[in-house]
Amino acid sequence: MAQLYAACRLAGSLVVRHVQMNAQLQNQLDGIFQAQDAAFSDGINAEIDFTGDWKPDADEILVTRGLPKAQALFAEASQNAVALTPLDVNNFQNEGIKALFTMIGNGPNKRLLIQSFGPQQILSSKLTFLHDGNVFQKLTEPAFTLGTHLLATVNPAGDVRFKSFSLLRRVFDLGIFYRQATDIELRAFCNHPSLTIADAAAFVAGADEGIRKAVHTVVKVDVLGNHPVTDIAHKATAIGFSLNINSGRIEVPLDRKGAKALFSFLLNKVYRGPINDQLFITNSNRPLN
Numbered sequence: 001m002a003q004l005y006a007a008c009r010l011a012g013s014l015v016v017r018h019v020q021m022n023a024q025l026q027n028q029l030d031g032i033f034q035a036q037d038a039a040f041s042d043g044i045n046a047e048i049d050f051t052g053d054w055k056p057d058a059d060e061i062l063v064t065r066g067l068p069k070a071q072a073l074f075a076e077a078s079q080n081a082v083a084l085t086p087l088d089v090n091n092f093q094n095e096g097i098k099a100l101f102t103m104i105g106n107g108p109n110k111r112l113l114i115q116s117f118g119p120q121q122i123l124s125s126k127l128t129f130l131h132d133g134n135v136f137q138k139l140t141e142p143a144f145t146l147g148t149h150l151l152a153t154v155n156p157a158g159d160v161r162f163k164s165f166s167l168l169r170r171v172f173d174l175g176i177f178y179r180q181a182t183d184i185e186l187r188a189f190c191n192h193p194s195l196t197i198a199d200a201a202a203f204v205a206g207a208d209e210g211i212r213k214a215v216h217t218v219v220k221v222d223v224l225g226n227h228p229v230t231d232i233a234h235k236a237t238a239i240g241f242s243l244n245i246n247s248g249r250i251e252v253p254l255d256r257k258g259a260k261a262l263f264s265f266l267l268n269k270v271y272r273g274p275i276n277d278q279l280f281i282t283n284s285n286r287p288l289n
Contacts, residue, residue, distance in 0.1 A: 002030035003081045006092075006117070007073060007099040007171055014069060014172070016076040017087040017095065032146060033102050033113045040150040047161070052177040052217075053284040056163055064160050069172045071158030074112055077103050092142055093122055099151065099171045112154040115147035116167050180212035181219070189215050194224040196249040203254060211256060214263035223266045232266070239272045240279060241265050 003026070004019040021029070043059055050062040076084065088095055101114040121144045128139040151171070152162040162168045169178070181189065183204055190200035197203050207215070218224065229248055236243035243262070244251040253259050261281060264270050269282050 001026045002033065002102050002104075004029055005077055005081075005084070005101050005103075006087050006095065006097045007101065007114075008087075009096045009098050014073065014098070016073060016084055017097075018081045018084040019087045019100070020089075029102060030104075033104065033150075036115070036148075036150045037104070037113050037153070040153065048286065050165070050177065051286070055284050061161050061163060062165070064162075064174075064177070066158045067160050067172060068158065070112075070154045070160045073101075074110075074154055074156060074158060077101070077112060078110070089142060092144070100146065108156060110156055113150055114152045114154065114171070115149070116151040116170065117144075117147065121145045121147065178213070179216050179220075180209060181207075181215040182212075185219070186212070186215060189219060190252075192224055194229050194250055195252055196246050197252045197254070199254060203252065203259070206254070206256065208256060211259055211263070214260065214267065218263055218266050221267075236265065239270070241270055 001023070004021060006017040006019050008015050008017050041061075044061045045059040046061070047063050048056060048060050050064045056062050087097075097117045099114050100117050101112050103110055103112055105111050123139060123143040123145065128143070129136040130139045131137075151164070151167055152160050154160050160168070160172070165174070165177075168174065186204045186207055187200065189195070190197045190203060229245065229250055232250065233243055233245055243265070250262070252262060261270070264281050269285055270279065271282070272279055
């Protein structure tokens with residue numbers, strides 16, 4: 001019989017609570033999640049290993065493999081449900097619920113089916129009316145609704161299949177995919193021998209989330225170490241991308257728009273359209289083959 005669990009973020013940690021239900025609800029729960037699982041995978045023709053910036057098409061699903069937090073969640077849900085701490089029914093609004101989930105399958109085919117959970121699913125006793133007989137009465141007991149679709153699935157290896165990174169990060173810590181350069185790292189980047197920055201202090205002070213993430217990725221994949229300035233300049237000229245070279249160094253624009261365009265170019269996110277010959281910039285990419 002299906003069990004319902006809540007993934008709660010308490011004191012910065014993700015913990016599992018058992019949501020206790022009567023037999024009638026348990027019987028209905030399995031059918032609801034199975035139907036959502038079918039809808040989640042319907043029409044999917046390709047799995048894309050997530051690297052931090054690809055936005056899937058309608059027939060694609062993203063996969064992050066061996067996520068430690070997902071493995072831990074799976075391990076806790078694999079216990080006997082009665083061994084888990086039950087959700088505090090009278091105070092569940094303050095339990096920090098981030099997701100509701102159940103487990104289906106057997107052995108190596110077991111999977112977690114996860115729904116996102118938000119404050120809009122909590123039914124307020126001040127505003128909610130409950131139908132009873134031929135009249136409506138005010139809801140007086142704590143209540144919440146299930147979600148209408150799945151957020152993700154998790155297998156025993158901790159592989160997470162999902163469609164929305166922004167929603168998934170509400171549940172799991174995905175910092176490994178969303179790392180941003182710190183001020184110290186930005187200052188070190190400004191001193192790279194392949195770059196020249198007119199005002200390093202201003203660059204660091206004005207760096208927003210997008211620039212910090214781009215700088216971290218440029219450093220992580222060692223673009224400037226693997227490609228000489230002359231090679232980068234040649235490739236810029238080949239597609240008509242404006243790149244200023246000063247004394248053998250690439251000038252980093254101080255304005256955010258210019259800096260982001262440069263970093264996008266270094267990360268293979270600037271290209272010339274083969275049909276209309278126009279220069280484009282994209283916020284996500286992946287190899288065609």
